[in-house]
Amino acid sequence: MSSPLFDLREMLAGRSAVAGRVISVANGVARVATAQGVVEVSLDGGGNVGDRVAVRDGRALRVQEAVEVPVFFV
Numbered sequence: 001m002s003s004p005l006f007d008l009r010e011m012l013a014g015r016s017a018v019a020g021r022v023i024s025v026a027n028g029v030a031r032v033a034t035a036q037g038v039v040e041v042s043l044d045g046g047g048n049v050g051d052r053v054a055v056r057d058g059r060a061l062r063v064q065e066a067v068e069v070p071v072f073f074v
Contacts, residue, residue, distance in 0.1 A: 017054040019063070022047055030060050 020034035022043070030043040032055055041060045047053065053060040 017056040019052065019054055020060075022049050022051045022053055022060070024049060032060055 018034045018036065018039075020032040020039070022030050023033050023038065024031045025043060025047065028042055029040055030047065030053070032039050032041060032053055034055060039055060041055055041058050043053075044059050044061055047060070047062050052063040054063055
């Protein structure tokens with residue numbers, strides 16, 4: 001279990017990743033919409049508008065989307 005105070009310290013120190021969505025990409029720089037606002041970061045590993053990313057240390061890393069699994073009722 002995490003502590004809100006510990007999480008806040010990590011966020012202020014810039015060590016924790018922030019989740020967001022890419023809203024634009026130009027020349028390797030992505031604008032990412034996060035809960036804290038829009039940030040401009042470099043986009044590692046490529047990506048497109050609408051991709052979910054984790055922002056950390058001025059870089060955005062694409063997050064693997066969950067694969068939809070079929071549900072069978074027996």
